Structure formats: C-alpha cells, structure tokens
Amino acid sequence: MIEVTFTLNASAVTVEIPPTERLLDTLRYRLSLTGTKEGCGEGECGACTVYLDGLPVNSCLLPTYQVRGRRVETVESLDPARLAPLHESGATQCGACTPGVAMTALWILDHRHLLRTHSLRELMAGNLCRCTGYNGIIEGIRQALYEQPGPPTDPGQS
C-alpha cells in the first residue's frame, strides 16, 4: 500500500492504496464519488472523464499514484446551472455517458478558442454516447456557447 495526497474538488485528500489502483476506482470505491462512471475501462468511451490539473483525462487509464500533489476535479464539482442548456436540448437519455459528456462539454465552454481549429463534433469525439445520436449533446453545447460568456482569460484571445 502507498499513501497518496492530492487535491480533489478543491480539498486535500489522502488515500492509502495499492500501487496499481486506478484513479477511477479510488474516486468511486474509496471516496464514494460515484458520479464518474466506468464505460469501457480502456480509455475509449470517456464516461470516466475527470480534470487533471484542468485538463480532461480518462480516469480509468490513470494510476492514482500519478496524481500525487496534483489537482483532480470530478463531475461533482460542476455548477449545475451551467448544464441547463444540455438538459433543455436532450443531451442525456440513459445517463451513463452523461457525466463524462458534461465534463468535456464544460471544458470546451472554457476553452472555446479551440473551436477556431476544431469542430465541436471533433472535440466531443472522445465521449461515446449510445442513446442520443449526439444531436442533443451538440445542440446543448452550442446553446451554452451562445448563452454563457467565455472566461475572461481566454488564452485564445492572446
């Protein structure tokens, strides 16, 4: 067992874990943050998306020891008000991919300069959804982009 301390949703946490434990399992089974889902366990579906130092990553591919001293944010940290457009547009059906979709969607809202070089469909391609056919997701993000102003320090502006 090894001890790992990291910042989780703005609070410091320390866990004692086997060295091979995945961040996904630490979050779900040790820390009871079950919003992050396992869809495939091999980095294909994006249901387990969390932010690591502000970047979306697949937590099923990440050994927990690697997040030592780093900043992890999960779907539980999201502001529900920002997700209202996705609710409205039908971005969720069964809900199993949805927390991952929400994580990536809000990350795009905060990094909208990427839309100058990538399409929304390209940016969302790391999150598999089997229910919606993606229309509801794409429309929800578009609406959110329109309704919610971008962050003040948008690196794309410089």
Added chain:
Amino acid sequence: MKRHEGLDKLIGRTLYIDDLPLAGCLWGATVRSPAPRGRIRDVRIPDHLDRPGLIRVDHRDVPGPNVVSLIEEDWPILAADGVRHRHESVMLVAAESRDAARRAAAEIEVVIDLEPAVLDFRREPTAEQIQHGEDNVLKQLKIERGEVDEALAAAPIVVEGEYETGAQEHVYLETQGMAAWLDGEVVVVCGSMQCPYYVEKALTQALALPPSRVRVIQAATGGGFGGKEDFPSILAIHTALLALKAQRPVKLIYDRGEDMAATTKRHPSWVRHRTGLDEKGKLLVQDIEVLFDGGAYVTLSPVVLSRGMIHAAGPYACDHVRIRGRVMLTNSVPFGAFRGFGAPQTLFAIERHMDVIAQRIGIDPVELRRRNLITDGQPTATGQVINDGTDRQKVLRRALDLSRFEYKRGQHAAFNRDHDHLRRGIGLACFFHGAGFTGSGERTMKSLLHVAGLPDGRVEVLSASTEIGQGTITIFTQLVADRLRLAPEQILIAQPDTSRVPDNGPTVASRTTMVVGRLIERACDNLREKVGLAAGASGSELHEAILTWHREHPGEQLIGKARYQQPPGIEWDDKTYRGDAYGAYGWATYVAEVEIDLRTYTARVIDFVAVQEIGKVLNETLARGQIQGGVVQAIGWALLEECDWSEGGMANHQLTNYIIPTSDDVPSIRVAFLENPYPYGGQGAKGIGELPMDGPAPAIFNAVAAATGTDPRVVPLVPERLMELIES
C-alpha cells in the same frame, strides 16, 4: 416538459447499481467455457483457491430446475455436463473484493472434451452437429397469402436477391450488473434491467420460491436496447445464488469485455427474395426466405423470427406473398432482443432489394416505391387490412423534399465526374414498424396498472415500466399531469419494485408510451371516479378530493386501476399466422447521403433525413432523441460494427476494436414528424423506440450503390468489404 431526471444524470447524481452502497457485500465473478461445444471433463480449482473464503456456486446449487425461464426451458443457469457456446457460465465465485473475485474466476480452469460445433447458420448441420430436435431448427414459421408459385410462373419479370446482416452488440454504456441480498425470508435482487417481472419469474422458478419470497427492484439503468430484456434474468439468478450460498449481499457487475463476450446480441440474418413484377414495376408476387442465427439456446428467437417475418415484405401491397422463416441453432452466444427485434434485418433485405429491382428493370427507385406503397384498404402479408388514415405517399414526399433528393442526384452526377477520389450518392428506404406485442401478445399479457392517490394529496403511478433512457418517467408524468390537470411536482413515478407495482408487462416492443400510456390515462380516470369527480375536474379539486377521501378512509389505499383492453376489431390467429399482427404501425421514409473515399474505402454518412408518422408526438425533444439515437445506432450497424467471430466467441469484445459511431462519425440527423393520432395509444401516440433502427442500413446501402455503381448486400459495409466491391 424537460427530462424529469435529466439534471441528476448530468451532474452524476443518479445512482446505478454499481454506484449503490451495499454494506458488507461480496463481489461475484463468473467462470466461463473456453470452447464452443463439448462435455465438461473437469473444473480445476487451484489449491490456494480451495478455501472457505471463496464462495463457489455451480449447477448443483440451483434449487429449482437448472434453466432460465423464457420461451423455452433450455438455457442452463450454469452449465452442468456440457457447454454450447464459448463464454457460457459454468461456475460462480464471490470474494471480498472485485479484483479477488475476478482473479479467482480467471484461475479456475474448465476442461472441455470438444464436440463438433456449428459455426455457420447457413450450412446444413451434419449428424454430429445436431443439438436441438432433429435438425437444429429452433423455430420455423410460414406466412402465406394468395397463390405464390402460380404467380411467380406467370410474372413477366422475376428478380432474385440475397442479403445478409451480421451480429450487433448493444453497447449500452452501463454494463450488465446486479446486486442480491436477503431480507429475512425474502431474496431481494436489484439491478440494471428492462423487465422486473421477467426477472421475478425466472428467479421464482430457479430458486423454487413463491413470488412472495422474491422481490425485484430496478435500479437506474444505463441503456438497454433489448440487451436488458433477456440477459438480466440469468444474471439475477447468478447473483441470488451467490447471496444465498454466502448468506451475504453480493454484487455481480460485468466489465465491458465480459459483457460484450458473454451477453446476447442482434441475430445475424440471411434473406432471399424472389419477386415477380409487371413491366411497370407493380409487385405481383413476393417469395421470401428468412434465416436467422439463433445462437446456442432458444431465448427469444421465436418471437424475433416472427417479427422479422411479418415485416419482411415491406410496406407494400402485393396479392401473392409467401414468407418462410427458420431460426437455427449455432454454437455461439445466444442471440436475443435488440431494438427492432428481427425487423431491421428483413427490412434491410426488402429495401435494398427494391433498389436492386429498380436497377434491373430500369425504373426510378423512388417511382418503384411510389407505385407499390400500401394504401388504406389493402392487406399486409398476414392479411391485416391497413386502415389508419396515414398518407404514406406524403411521408415519402416529405422525405424527398427535405433531403432535396432529386437536386442532390443531379449534383452528385457532376461531383462524381469531377472528383478524383471522392464519390457521393443518395438513397432511400420506405418502411414500417408494428408497435406493441405481436398478435395476441397484449391480450395474453393482461397488463394491470395502478395510479394511487396518496394521503398527502399527491398522485403516484405504480408501474413496472422501466426508465432505461427513453423517457418513461417524463412521459408518464406528462400523461398524468395532462389527464388529471396536476402540476408535475404533484406526481410521483414509483421505482419499479415487484413488491409495490403491478405487472403491466415488459419494457420492450415500443409499447410503453402507446400501450402503457393508455393504461395510465384510464387508471387516472378510475382514480378520479373513485373520489367522486367528473372528467372536467381541476387539479386542485382532485387534490382536495384525495385528501378528503383519506380523511374518510383512514389507513386505506386509494388506487385507480386499469387493465389492458384490446382495441376493437383486432383478430389474430397464432396457428395460421394470419390477421392483425399489430394494433398500430409507424410509417417512415429515411434518406441517406453518403460520401465514399476511394483511397480509404470508407463510407461516411454526410446527411440524413428521417421522416415518420408515429401518431401524436407527446414530447418533441424526447421523440426526436429516440429517432436520432436509433438512426446513429443503425449507422453503426450498417457501416462500422462488426462482431469478429473466433471459434464461436466474439474476438473483438472491447470498444477498442468494436467500433461504434462517435460524434465525429455522423452528421446531424434531421427529423420530421407527421402526426396521425392513434385512438388507442396514450394521448394518441404510437410506439417509436424501434422504428429508427429499421431504415438507415438500406438507405445507406442504396446511397453507396448510387455513388459507386457497386451492389452491396452484406451488413456491415466495413472498408474491407467496400474495397472488395469496388476493386472487383
């Protein structure tokens, strides 16, 4: 109305079975067969695992008969003497952690003496391969109207064609999972499922317990598509057996690899058409042969075959029709329920065949369909006279208009002339989908539904219909709100729990909004009558009346009830397969525009128009979502999703190499509805869940044919297959 539980799902607050805390639970895992067929010589348990800490269950631990109760009693709960497919369940283990259980299962070795396996459903089995009856035929059916042989002999033109489709994996994003625990004398099973009462029936038989000692609860379910219609029954039994043996709560959750390898899939198919026509392209006679791969056990194959056959002639009028169908045993995982339930396979065949006919006799494929689409007063293959008032020509016209079909065809001709490595084409499919159970199924089911008036004045729907992503909770809330003039906050939808809700049938067959929705309306009416109010009563009057009723009947339950009543005029004969196969049909025309890259041999859908008449649309966002999701799942089936079989097992049982569409693989799906309310459906709705699975594959194949001049006949059209077609 917005999706009731939508925000909870978006922020990860919805609890699926793997999310639910279960104090002191053990974790289960399954030991599986390494071979497609043979006798079990030995199950070797390493010494270090042969200890009390590891719970083990095999077929000898099943108190009741060792079969999963479905249509026929042939699917073993745990293999006893022999196995019939790779990854068949042989033994169960449970340990203190998920990892320990999975490691133990992996270390236990099942030794098989091999027997000759059937790995191709299209070939006649040899004597050594027979495992079911005398011929491995799991079910055989025939539909016949008119004089087919005479009509074929007399037809001026006869066009033949053979069409094939492969297996498809559901890939619900939440894998199969179940928990079981003991509550005194009662075995409680909670998990991901579509049909709590199917699970209850299977459990009572397997555990040899009366229904009063079995309780089944549906947890939030992350997608089903049919895959959680049949399989949860066996998983529930497995989990309950472990809990009974351990006398502790147990969770049994599959990971993706196990789920894809071991659970049911869409039936592979082979269909042959022989079609007689006159010179103007009028259909004179259809002779259709349908062959499905049933896999190792019967499961739901007979009804999948039947639905497939009933849809096999397409939405056309034809005087002489014969459809002969068989579903064959093979030594692969049992094929089961999957959105469309046999109809996508046979509708692919007829709708691709219509374009093949058009090409052969030199007629426009649109015109060929226009001339043959069924009109009110004409019978289907089973002799059901269609009389619903839907303008099917208008459905077709709207799809052509929205897709600018004619304009695009002209444009593509120029594009294909000028471009060196890209080719574009457009294609269509006209189709229909029967909603609800086939034939007398709804009548036999006798669905019962309750709407309760609670002591606090609120109203609660007590129903076994499950929310699996399609919107049951939202639609039920909406139906009650409209019927009783209540605000949505005053309405509760009970969690499906067999100790609380009556059996209003499984959540399958596009029946929930149409059939169960109508029951909700009638149960609401019954509740209102019970508190002495007339139909025009306001919500606040009802609220007050419920409170008053409870003051006058302390401790009693106030329940409005409704039992299924068959709409008038429906006649069906299960023996001859004649009559009114479905109470209502959705009608549709889909148009696909594709672009093919001749360097990579990939076909990409660049525009898609889905026009359908589905009765009344109750919730535009949910209905559109059903169509768009179904279309994209069908695009996957048509172009990307190939089960790669190796010795009867799925070799690519992971999302790394079983490819489903991403957001970047598909265009925006354009959806239009025509509404012709169905008087016997909830608020006039017809079923829509499965319809969108039927049309995309043939529309896409017809578009590829138009773009490349090839004649694709085999689903999925992966690049390797397209390369062969273009190169040859």
